[in-house]
Amino acid sequence: xxxxxxxxxxxxxxxxxxxxxxxxxxxxxxxxxxxxxxxxxxxxxxxxxxxxxxxxxxxxxxxxxxxxxxxxxxxxxxxxxxxxxxxxxxxxxxxxxxxxxxxxxxxxxxxxxxxxxxxxxxxxxxxxxxxxxxxxxxxxxxxxxxxxxxxxxxxxxxxxxxxxxxxxxxxxxxxxxxxxxxxxxxxxxxxxxxxxxxxxxxxxxxxxxxxxxxxxxxxxxxxxxxxxxxxxxxxxxxxxxxxxxxxxxxxxxxxxxxxxxxxxxxxxxxxxxxxxxxxxxxxxxxxxxxxxxxxxxxxxxxxxxxxxxxxxxxxxxxxxxxxxxxxxxxxxxxxxxxxxxxxxxxxxxxxxxxxxxxxxxxxxxxxxxxxxxxxxxxxxxxxx
Amino acid sequence: xxxxxxxxxxxxxxxxxxxxxxxxxxxxxxxxxxxxxxxxxxxxxxxxxxxxxxxxxxxxxxxxxxxxxxxxxxxxxxxxxxxxxxxxxxxxxxxxxxxxxxxxxxxxxxxxxxxxxxxxxxxxxxxxxxxxxxxxxxxxxxxxxxxxxxxxxxxxxxxxxxxxxxxxxxxxxxxxxxxxxxxxxxxxxxxxxxxxxxxxxxxxxxxxxxxxxxxxxxxxxxxxxxxxxxxxxxxxxxxxxxxxxxxxxxxxxxxxxxxxxxxxxxxxxxxxxxxxxxxxxxxxxxxxxxxxxxxxxxxxxxxxxxxxxxxxxxxxxxxxxxxxxxxxxxxxxxxxxxxxxxxxxxxxxxxxxxxxxxxxxxxxxxxxxxxxxxxxxxxxxxxx
Numbered sequence: 001x002x003x004x005x006x007x008x009x010x011x012x013x014x015x016x017x018x019x020x021x022x023x024x025x026x027x028x029x030x031x032x033x034x035x036x037x038x039x040x041x042x043x044x045x046x047x048x049x050x051x052x053x054x055x056x057x058x059x060x061x062x063x064x065x066x067x068x069x070x071x072x073x074x075x076x077x078x079x080x081x082x083x084x085x086x087x088x089x090x091x092x093x094x095x096x097x098x099x100x101x102x103x104x105x106x107x108x109x110x111x112x113x114x115x116x117x118x119x120x121x122x123x124x125x126x127x128x129x130x131x132x133x134x135x136x137x138x139x140x141x142x143x144x145x146x147x148x149x150x151x152x153x154x155x156x157x158x159x160x161x162x163x164x165x166x167x168x169x170x171x172x173x174x175x176x177x178x179x180x181x182x183x184x185x186x187x188x189x190x191x192x193x194x195x196x197x198x199x200x201x202x203x204x205x206x207x208x209x210x211x212x213x214x215x216x217x218x219x220x221x222x223x224x225x226x227x228x229x230x231x232x233x234x235x236x237x238x239x240x241x242x243x244x245x246x247x248x249x250x251x252x253x254x255x256x257x258x259x260x261x262x263x264x265x266x267x268x269x270x271x272x273x274x275x276x277x278x279x280x281x282x283x284x285x286x287x288x289x290x291x292x293x294x295x296x297x298x299x300x301x302x303x304x305x306x307x308x309x310x311x312x313x314x315x316x317x318x319x320x321x322x323x324x325x326x327x328x329x330x331x332x333x334x335x336x337x338x339x340x341x342x343x344x345x346x347x348x349x350x351x352x353x354x355x356x357x358x359x360x361x362x363x364x365x366x367x368x369x370x371x372x373x374x375x376x377x378x379x380x381x382x383x384x
Numbered sequence: 385x386x387x388x389x390x391x392x393x394x395x396x397x398x399x400x401x402x403x404x405x406x407x408x409x410x411x412x413x414x415x416x417x418x419x420x421x422x423x424x425x426x427x428x429x430x431x432x433x434x435x436x437x438x439x440x441x442x443x444x445x446x447x448x449x450x451x452x453x454x455x456x457x458x459x460x461x462x463x464x465x466x467x468x469x470x471x472x473x474x475x476x477x478x479x480x481x482x483x484x485x486x487x488x489x490x491x492x493x494x495x496x497x498x499x500x501x502x503x504x505x506x507x508x509x510x511x512x513x514x515x516x517x518x519x520x521x522x523x524x525x526x527x528x529x530x531x532x533x534x535x536x537x538x539x540x541x542x543x544x545x546x547x548x549x550x551x552x553x554x555x556x557x558x559x560x561x562x563x564x565x566x567x568x569x570x571x572x573x574x575x576x577x578x579x580x581x582x583x584x585x586x587x588x589x590x591x592x593x594x595x596x597x598x599x600x601x602x603x604x605x606x607x608x609x610x611x612x613x614x615x616x617x618x619x620x621x622x623x624x625x626x627x628x629x630x631x632x633x634x635x636x637x638x639x640x641x642x643x644x645x646x647x648x649x650x651x652x653x654x655x656x657x658x659x660x661x662x663x664x665x666x667x668x669x670x671x672x673x674x675x676x677x678x679x680x681x682x683x684x685x686x687x688x689x690x691x692x693x694x695x696x697x698x699x700x701x702x703x704x705x706x707x708x709x710x711x712x713x714x715x716x717x718x719x720x721x722x723x724x725x726x727x728x729x730x731x732x733x734x735x736x737x738x739x740x741x742x743x744x745x746x747x748x749x750x751x752x753x754x755x756x757x758x759x760x761x762x763x764x765x766x767x768x
Contacts, residue, residue: 009580010634013496013518019641025453042449052443055653059436059443064623065426069409097481097625100648112397129645134397196393239448239652241481241625250394257403261513264484267651268623269439 015133022125023351027336031345036374038362039345041174041319043236045292048276048285051235055273064268069260071095071244072271078278079244083227085220092252094259097266099204099230099243104130105262106200106226106245107166109255111136115165122149122352124174124202136165145355148313149176149322151184157191166198169218172205175352175361176322177297177315179209182216189221198251199225204243207234207286209317210294224248226255233319234286235277240270293319296364300371304362307375308384312362319364322349326358328382335382336360342381344374399517406509407735411720415729420758422746423729425558425703427620429676432660432669435619439657448652453644455479455628456655462662463628467611469604476636478643481650483588483614483627488514489646490584490610490629491550493639495520499549506533506736508558508586520549529739532697533560533706537571544575550582553602556589559736559745560706561681561699563593566600573605582635583609588627591618591670593701594678608632610639617703618670619661624654677703680748684755688746691759692768696746703748706733710742712766719766720744726765728758 021029028039046052058064070076076090086092096102103126111117113135119127121140131138142155160167169188171180192199201218206229209215219225230243243266245255265271276282297314301321304312313322323346325335336348339360349356364371405413412423430436442448454460460474470476480486487510495501497519503511505524515522526539544551553572555564576583585602590613593599603609614627629639649655660666681698685705688696697706707730709719720732723744733740748755 010582010632010638012638013493015496016493016638016642019645021641021644025644040450044447046447055443056440059439063428063430066424066622097485097647097650101481101646104646109397109400112399126645129641133642133645198394238450239649241647241649241651248394254394254396254400257405257513258400258517260405260409261403261510261517262485262488263481263625263647265623265625266481267625267654269653270651 015135019129019132022129024125024347027340027347027351028345030340032340032343035343035345036370036377037345037366038364038374039347041363042238042365043233043289044365044367045236045289047236047240048282050276050279050281050285051237051273054276055269058269058272062272067265067268067271069265070256071265075271075275078275079246081278082229083217083219083246086247088246092249093244093246094252094256095266095271096243096245096259097263098232098238098241099202099228100126101259101263102228102230102243102245103200103202105255105258106228107131107134108258109251110166110198110200110226114163116161116163117166117168118159118164119168120170120173121354122175122349122356123168123170125351127168139164140353142355143176143178149173149178149355151180153184153187153191156188160191160195164197166200167192168200168202170202171215172209172315172317174205174318175320175356176313177318177320179211179215179316185216185218186221188218192222197224198248200228201225202228204228204230205233205318208290208293208319210297211316215317219247226251231274231277234289235282236289237274240273241266242270242274293364296368296371297321299368300362300364303371303375307379308382321362321364322356322359323362324359332358332360338381339378342377344377344381399519403513403516406513408509408731411724411731411735412729414724416724416727419727419729420754420761421729421750422748422758423731425747426622426749427617427673428749428751429620429673431620431624432666434660434663434665434669435621435657438660439653442653442656446656451649451652451655453649454640455649459655459659462659463630465662466613467601467603467630470631472630476633477628477630478636478640479650479655480627480629480643481647482616482625483586483612484510485643485647486612486614486627486629487584487586489639489642490612491515491518492642493635494550494582494584494610498547500545500547501550501552502543502548503552504554504557505738506559506733506740507552507554509735511552523548524737526739527560527562533557533562533739535564535568537568537575540572541575544579548581550584551576552584552586554586555599556593556699556701558589558702559704559731559740560697561702561704563595563599563700569600569602570605572602576606581608582632584612585609586612588612588614589617589702592674592677592703594681595700599701603631610635615658615661618673619666620673621658624657625650626654626658677748680752680755681705683752684746684748687755687759691763692766705746705748706740706743707746708743716742716744722765723762726761728761728765
């Protein structure tokens, strides 16, 4: 119940009580000028030419009014080709305002008061805020720090209750960069089979992987899945706000209705330009970003370990590494703060859950020169 | 309570139960090929050159990543100049994905279970869907058909209860094109003063008016107001998804948090290009669209009355007229259907409430030639 307030004051509705800006933003917003940014997960690469040129063409040549609320059909045709195992129809896809709106829509469609939503610990903190807004209770399964944040089926199983309505899967993971193996996903599917529990599979980092094979999707093994996807990370299109939600048809019907009332549709220009992501140049751009991040991963992990003498996780995907500072502090926020003061943004592990306490997340969305300089400043801040 | 369902089926959450696509979309989606479109409220004018050229420039020259969640500061600076009487700070503005997301965010921030949200009858039906999602009950105040849908303070007053949490004001109105006088707004403010009720003032048609003076805003008289605005209509930017929510500071704080979790931010390209709406060319474009719609208004109203012999409302703003078909049918849906079959899209009045039963809404978002041809087809369909 809300506390009784004077009618004349703004009353925060139940769905928004206690929900604040994520700690990631709180730290990043305190950055000093000219900081090296290992904070936000935002590609520094330019949006590929093929997308930008197409956007320019449609601005010059076409009228850019409302699209169908679900998005332009040719784009939805392309999106369903990403998931050939699902036999999707274009009506099972909604083009969203980045993967953010897809995530928001999926949770608002699947969870409500009385439900539990099971999320990995660590995970992307936007989940917590949105789950709070749905009225559901958040529960967590550990990705144990002592196993390098790998998935543990026993930890997962013991958190499933008869109130669990939704399970979040995030692979490649933010913040750890770990990728689920096919076997792990099969184990999850076995546990969930017949329960009616829905999975939201956050695959926004799907195209950024450093393994031989692309990451598998839980949707290959479990049909009650909604997939959150988009082009923001692999095509460096964060500012274009182009994502999607797709998957199990009955849930998508409700998600579509919510989407229409929420935003009507996403930018017509971004939608039309996004079609170019499925051309040869588009595929080449995705491959290129994969290669860039792989080189940087090898560089930053080695540099952190050699310069600072601290262990760092070598991720299998996404563009984050976790630096283990447990040997030099009780609370990683102290170190995060020291780095901030010396013009380097890193994110304290506690921003992502309990398991990552004692770690810092560093994104490698900057070039080798900046990475080198950032680590030099970190070393300096540590008095090494 | 939800009906008990098998765990293995999708359960529509309470917030989405019974909520469907609006009747406007349902009618428009059934249009035959080559129809004349008096249906959707979407400008047919091209987005002004100054906006398009700036968008091209930023795509060519800049990196377009995430902006601040609330929007780029220079745009928020421009937006607050629209409301000089409010002494807004840029932190009191959130740039949204069109006015849709502003409306969604405002209602989700202000209303919840147990509240009443009072809306005009007739009004824009998206209100009904979103109010349903908030959990609040929708109540209505009549804009009586017998007074040409003008505001009636007695009708308004008698609907205010001690559960009323939010009042929706929509001026210029969709669907009627009526504009509230300053005196009417003062009357509303007097009734609400001291109640703590919030007003959501939907001002998306604010720049499209045919009166000597621009429409007044309830925010000039009542401080607990959130304003929904945007460039979609006056700058023909529907597909760019650029709107805003602004107003009373404490409510805006919560609305900002919701916005961040919902969509992160709106398109960086649309935001940067939108700045040009406040240049001389931008102002000229707004003036131009006003003149175009005014000429069309005079044309369509006269043509409807002379060709069909039916009365039509001459609107003071927006780009809609209401055609009175009560003299030729019991249910305007029959006439709407006849027109659809003869390749003309109009929207049955019941799509907007009870007061507009017996009327059809026609938008004049097409040129005089199309208006003439559409009315010819309507005449034909009526066997006149």
